[in-house]
Amino acid sequence: METELEKCRKCADALTPGVNWSASRVRKPDRICSPCNSAAAAVWNRAHPEARQGTQKVYRKNHLDKLASDNNRRRAVKLAALSPDRDEAKIAAVYSLASRLTARFGRPYHVDHLVPLAKGGLHHEDNLVAMRGDYNLAKKDKIIPSVISFFGGEAA
Known part of the structure; x- marks a missing residue:
């Protein structure tokens, strides 16, 4: 019996750790490929510029x-x-x-x-x-x- 491959919940591509799926995210329940995750992060960053700038400022100040x-x-x-x-x-x-x-x-x-x-x-x-x-x-x-x-x- 073949095991079914994990699929991205957004685009339904097969998830392959190290290729389109971060190995650190394999242990997390959110099944989403790297390209879909990057696209979602870009949308969030455009929608919340002040929050993004705030975290960047704090990081820069502390490092x-x-x-x-x-x-x-x-x-x-x-x-x-x-x-x-x-x-x-x-x-x-x-x-x-x-x-x-x-x-x-x-x-x-x-x-x-x-x-x-x-x-x-x-x-x-x-x-x-x-x-x-x-x-x-x-x-x-x-x-x-x-x-x-x-x-x-x-x-x-």
Whole structure:
């Protein structure tokens, strides 16, 4: 006797975990394929823009260090500046430190690349420091030997 395949309750397509049905949703009673779920989410998002924006704002507010880390990773990938021997945990720790310093002292702290990505620097834990935001914005994309030596790097 053949077992009957699960079917999407909206479009009646066969549900295949990992193909059109999320493995995490297999355990849930709602039988709906990924394309139908995405379409329903898009409809809900268009109908409730303020609720969607509210959840995004809360997430951004509570995850500033993660968002900054992800943004700099994208920039590094774009510039082919990801070091193959980087330690993601140490990099995340630098972003977390900047977030804690911001909360502690009430002024923004940024994670700075001592040797900027635009000048050939790598997105590597040895090239990252938590620095006051106003100092980082004044530094821009300059290589300043005294700043590098202050943070324990080798000045060029």
